Amino acid sequence: MIKLQHVSKTFRVGKNKIEALKDVSLEVNKGEIFGVIGFSGAGKSTLIRCINLLERPTSGQVFVEDQDVLKLSKKGLQQLRRKIGMIFQGYNLLETANVYDNVATPLKLEGVPKDEIKARTEKYLEIVGLTDRKNAFPSQLSGGQKQRVAIARALAHEPEVLLSDEATSALDPNTTDAILELLLKVNKELGITVFLITHELNVIQRICDRVAVMENGQVVEQGSVVEVFTQPKEAMTKQFISNxxxxxxxxxxxxxxxxxxxxxxxxxxxxxxxxxxxxxxxxxxxxxxxxxxxxxxxxxxxxxxxxxxxxxxxxxxxxxxxxxxxxxxxxxxxxxx
Incomplete structure (x- = not known):
């Protein structure tokens, strides 16, 4: 489903060179929830943004459904991005639009027919449990509700992959649990592959099938959650997972x-x-x-x-x-x- 082969990413800040990713290889299977965990600065956000080319790798290859993303035309990349939904820590909602319009507006910009926009918006607001809040504005919502709007907005494009960039890190524990349950529901009932990054061990424990551990731009360990959780091999992994x-x-x-x-x-x-x-x-x-x-x-x-x-x-x-x-x-x- 998603395959990264020897991906590296270098940023230049003035005369300094920052290696955000160093020879990262991993593979995400269709229908699974794959997590990447690491401390701040490990390269997680850069990695997830390389999948839909919000960041273009300096070297290496990125495949989504056997398509070499780096070789796609501008039009081909636009089409691919419609298959990849993304949710962020900061929600990125339109403050002057209500819940319904936050979900519907991106569909309007894509030229989706009006009846289809209405059907999709109502469907995904129901899935995330916000039908009764569709006329509310972001300022009237809790953090968890805002994230549910963001998830509904991503799902309304009916993607095959959902990327989650620290989507629960700003939420309290109870709200985090509710959002994780929602992601499990989306994965199970809609068959959407979920690729998430986090620094929270409980996120990996609760919903992921497999996990990769990152340190200083590199994947230092990866495998099934059970395997990595019970038998961590690397020092960085043990910092997260050790008992x-x-x-x-x-x-x-x-x-x-x-x-x-x-x-x-x-x-x-x-x-x-x-x-x-x-x-x-x-x-x-x-x-x-x-x-x-x-x-x-x-x-x-x-x-x-x-x-x-x-x-x-x-x-x-x-x-x-x-x-x-x-x-x-x-x-x-x-x-x-």
Whole structure:
């Protein structure tokens, strides 16, 4: 659906050269929600704007539905952009137009027939839940409602791809959740591929199928959300995804626990979370497991459980018990002193 191959983008500011993107390659499958996460300045916004050529790459190739975007004529690019909707953090609404006209006006400028404009505008205002606010002006709307108008406006062009540029970063947590649910609905019911960028981990967790992590203009890691979330490899990924903050315990207590047994971090995926493995350890291996800390994270399609467990007992039995955990499709990481 979307393929970027060795894309680089260099800006010149006076005599300085800024490499915003460096040899970025990734592929987005039709019908999925693909997320890109990174801190400010990582190159996320430049990357998403290269897809519809709001920014033209310095080098590399961009394909949308097998079309080489960089080789399109001006007319061809205009036609392609109609298939690509985009929503922004700042909404970009017309303050002097009401909700209905904010959605309808771009269609009028495209020359869409009047009856079709009315049908589309009403359809997508209903989908985003704003039919009863169609006569309101942006100044009368909450941030979440403004973003819903922006989504309806993008959908009214009936695109095949929806690009989301930090669309939830200005919203409070409850409103963010509502917008994410709306994006899930758009993806599932309308079959629209969603490509989003964010610095918010919960956005990736909640709705994305796959994710790429960016740092200093480069993609440092990518894969399924479950894979990257449970087994982060790169330091930058671990800053976003690591469970370390859930397992912060005083150094003195940590030392005491390591003196009397083993500390292990356990990650449970899907069905493995339903098995009473700690009870099995105590009964089958004659060891004493104790939960020190833990929590559950909800991803798009499954939950991930995390536990910090102290296992006390005969050294050989403890080692055998830990091997048993490995054999149960549980991710096991031993904590070192």
């Amino acid at each position: 370390e903050s859930k397992f912060l315990i005083p150094e003195r207590l940590k030392h005491e626990l390591l003196e009397s047994g083993k500390l292990v971090k356990l990650t449970f995926l899907g069905e493995s979370s339903k098995d009473p493995v700690l009870a099995t350890l105590a009964k089958q291996f004659d060891v004493l497991p104790s939960i020190i800390a833990g929590g559950i994270d909800q991803l798009k399609d499954q939950s991930v459980g995390n536990l910090l467990v102290h296992i006390k007992g005969d050294r050989t039995k403890v080692e055998t018990a830990i091997q048993f955990l490995h054999d149960q499709d549980i991710l096991v990481e031993e904590v070192q002193s």
